[in-house]
Amino acid sequence: MAVTQYIHPLDKHLRLERIPTLYCPGCGLGIGLASMLRALDSRIKEGSIDPDKVFWVGGIGCSARMVFYVNYDSAHVIHGRAIPFAIGAVLANPELKAIVVGGDGDIAGIGGNHLLHAARRNVDLIVVMFTNFVYAMTGGQVAPTTPRGVKTTTTPRGNPEYPMNAVKLVTSLNANYVARASITTPHYIEQYFYKALGKKGFRFIEVVSACPEVYGRHIGLRNPVEMYNELKKRVKHKPKASIEEAEIDWDKGIVTGEFVDRDNPSYIEILRGEQSEI
Amino acid sequence: MHYPESTQLNLLRRTSSKFTVTVIVDRCKECGICIAVCPTKVLSISNMINKHGYRPPEPLNIDKCIGCKLCEYNCPDFAIFVEKVEQP
Numbered sequence A: 001m002a003v004t005q006y007i008h009p010l011d012k013h014l015r016l017e018r019i020p021t022l023y024c025p026g027c028g029l030g031i032g033l034a035s036m037l038r039a040l041d042s043r044i045k046e047g048s049i050d051p052d053k054v055f056w057v058g059g060i061g062c063s064a065r066m067v068f069y070v071n072y073d074s075a076h077v078i079h080g081r082a083i084p085f086a087i088g089a090v091l092a093n094p095e096l097k098a099i100v101v102g103g104d105g106d107i108a109g110i111g112g113n114h115l116l117h118a119a120r121r122n123v124d125l126i127v128v129m130f131t132n133f134v135y136a137m138t139g140g141q142v143a144p145t146t147p148r149g150v151k152t153t154t155t156p157r158g159n160p161e162y163p164m165n166a167v168k169l170v171t172s173l174n175a176n177y178v179a180r181a182s183i184t185t186p187h188y189i190e191q192y193f194y195k196a197l198g199k200k201g202f203r204f205i206e207v208v209s210a211c212p213e214v215y216g217r218h219i220g221l222r223n224p225v226e227m228y229n230e231l232k233k234r235v236k237h238k239p240k241a242s243i244e245e246a247e248i249d250w251d252k253g254i255v256t257g258e259f260v261d262r263d264n265p266s267y268i269e270i271l272r273g274e275q276s277e278i
Numbered sequence B: 001m002h003y004p005e006s007t008q009l010n011l012l013r014r015t016s017s018k019f020t021v022t023v024i025v026d027r028c029k030e031c032g033i034c035i036a037v038c039p040t041k042v043l044s045i046s047n048m049i050n051k052h053g054y055r056p057p058e059p060l061n062i063d064k065c066i067g068c069k070l071c072e073y074n075c076p077d078f079a080i081f082v083e084k085v086e087q088p
């Protein structure tokens, strides 16, 4: 058996035999995961969340692989299908706290349709989407979030497509909570995830991440510290930003903050007849 | 090179009158982020090589530590953490 001694403050939330992760040196995903675990730790310590009811679901990709490392019930499902899997679980057992993690490719690309309808129905789950601007695990193909002009393995002459803004998309639907943070400000990831854990309905957090290994290679920022610093420079935190301001643009800036925070009736509340909109 | 403490887990640990910074040596991947984010330059790369071939940071300037935990919060690998020294 590998290490079982808890030493780091987050060790009890991790499957230590799988640490270190398979992530590349300086990958932002570990920073995001640690921030989420700190928030979960606070919720568990204050008694507002029962760890046995926490359930993680991830599809395929470096980001989705997080579910492999957490010391909770978790499911690693097929590419793009983490959201429908989680919906099934919460409908069968509404006591579950479902946390979906995945990359921009998994959640907004192949799984994009599920994202729309889960947000529209305000289903009781949290989706944390890690945007690293590329399909990282498979070696750097263009993603729905890749900025225009970037040369990827599938766009060797530069990406001709316009990227999507998932925060604006989800905001146009019926989600109860929508926020964006960056791995260069881990305390905001923690704060937003903490808040999301205390709410009902559909909660979406986009975490802008650094992938020095693949995206960094495409844009000439292969060094993890340079990649981190370049991302940090582009992040503009606006605590009370309007949705029109929610830009995510590598050149013009990446606006982070909370964009939606409301308590519309959640899908489970509607199904149970606790709240009726009809 | 002399390291103050080494247990089964292989730790690099330094303590000032206020804070203890611990590096879990074999979790480090030498990304350099903790060294870059520390506002007071407490950390520097050590000349030790861990079991995966990476050189972990060492809290050499521990007396400068302000306990901000930026190193801990920005480490992608759960490899460094900061504790407040209990005052008697």
Ligand SMILES: Cc1ncc(C[n+]2csc(CCOP(=O)(O)OP(=O)(O)O)c2C)c(N)n1
Residues within 6 Å of the ligand: A060, A061, A062, A063, A064, A079, A102, A103, A104, A105, A106, A107, A130, A132, A134, A135, A136, A137, A138, A143
């Ligand atoms: C149905 C299916 N299609 C394609 C793949 C190949 N595949 C594996 S990971 C991945 C992309 C992952 O990108 P993203 O979701 O952005 O996650 P990241 O690795 O960037 O964190 C793809 C296309 C697959 N595993 N299954």
Ligand code: SF4
Residues within 6 Å of the ligand: A022, A023, A024, A026, A027, A028, A029, A062, A063, A132, A136, A137, A210, A211, A212, A213, A214, A215
């Ligand atoms: S390929 Fe990119 S996203 Fe995947 S582990 Fe490496 S740095 Fe992280």
Ligand code: SF4
Residues within 6 Å of the ligand: B021, B037, B038, B039, B040, B041, B042, B043, B059, B064, B065, B066, B067, B068, B069, B070, B071, B072, B082
């Ligand atoms: S706690 Fe802050 S000051 Fe101390 S080593 Fe870490 S980053 Fe530097």
